[in-house]
Amino acid sequence: MSDVLAVADHRRGTVRDVSFEMVRAGHELADDLGGDLHLAVIAGDVEGFAADLSLEGVDTIHTVEAGEEFNHDLYAGATAALFEQLAPTAVLMPNSVNGLDYAPAVANRLDVPLVTDAVDLAYDDGLVATREMYGSKVETTLELSEEPFAVTVRAGEWEAVEDRVDVPVEAFEYDFDESASGARVQGFQEVGAGDVDIADAEFLVSIGRGIEEEENLELIEELAEVTGATMSSSRPIVDSGWLPKNRQVGQSGKQVTPDVYLAIGISGAVQHVAGMKGAETIIAINTDPNAPIFDIADYGIVGDLFDVVPALIEQFD
Template identity: 70%
Template sequence: HDVYVQAVEALYDEVEPDTLLMPNSVNGLDYAPAVANRRSLPLVTDAIDIKRDEGLSVTREKYGSKVETVVEVDADRAAVTVRPGEWPPAEGTDDTEVRAFDADIDESAVRSTVTGFQEVGGGDVDISEAEVLVSVGRGIEEEENIALVEALADTLDATLSSSRPIVDNGWLPKNRQVGQSGKQVTPEVYIAIGISGAVQHVAGMKGAETIVAINTDPNAPIYDLADYGIVDDLFEVVPALIEAFGGEPPDI
């Protein structure tokens, strides 16, 4: 905390930007309020859109992503935390200058020290970097049935992800979870299998370019967002998709 606060403060003082952008992550939300307070900056968190014309306008979501609100910042300078994965990667130019910045850290003011890291289950898989995600929800019914969805992911050379109930049941590790309490993802293709489309889950994947939903319930909220929908039993549809793309469905 203290090292980040000092480093970001020093960088802010050096560059003097109109808008200080920080990540809306666990770490960012730890030091962003301290930096904003120490530099007397208004702070707006969890931005999904930012516009600066005559003034600064920041769009945020509320009530489980059901409502968007626009915050008009009445100040010359401000701090904003930005939701990860909300924008596609920018296409930079060849003449963009990247400069190193050395911050002078007062070690006597550092009150805590990181002594090590412990890797959580799931290895080095980062679902937020995947181009194609095959995501499984409670419609899979049993843990052993996840092998079916995993086989589809392997056939498509995709990454396996899930909704929260799958992680809560201990069937997949936390780093596979998509949603408000998981990760925000923006893949080119998102295949939602047995996922109803609760607002908490939708908040994490609504930025996908193409969304395919497979669910037996024609009124499932996921279909309000999907580009393509298959209203049918996933245990019939998924094996057919695996075969159609040249794979072999597992016996479950």
């Protein structure tokens, strides 16, 4: 019992980014344990998803062909059944809406301890899991000596694996009676219908309190247009009604991992940083040289955004 089982996350026919990140987390944990990484793909286009997830670090992909979308009973039952067959030391699930739905049920069925929202994992005579609490103000370390165990992994904390390799794919037979299930997908309602998903953006221009007034959004919109970026914001902008909820980055909004994150007039409160610290390159513009955002920024501009942004627009136009 030294292997790791990770369960992929997908929605509306697309593998979610956290799945590629879980491959990294699972492979590192499997290395610590001296075992293999098994990846489960449940429901939907399992063959297509398996092709997308044939990545370096994955030893075997197990497909469960049942249904098209997420179903609590399917995921909880199939994950528990696969776990019982493989007998791994750990099962990793995404700390997503779906993952948090079925992970407790899996832990309950298997009678194993569950650690949620892990931001780091290691193994040293037991699981060492790092979590953040109180709006990411406090970092805690949990040590579990009991095995096996279950963990949900926070998105944006591990670098996604991109290198593709040939991985054996095995069909796992799981007898699922959808008609007997007490839960099923009735339909989908997109937040901000017709709007973009900032979690998929490669370049985000994000604004905070420093914008001062709603009328000043036009300046940032112009910058986003000339740079090909997508607009997002911190919570105060959404609370003021200046941008819709689906544009909010942070602990109570969306977690994003763009190639470039340009923070304009954002101080860098821990709740906001928790949602964007996984960006590849972070650029900050703020008048306060001591603003916390500069602690994580790769590049910083101490200056008035109303001077800096027009200069940027002129440069890119």
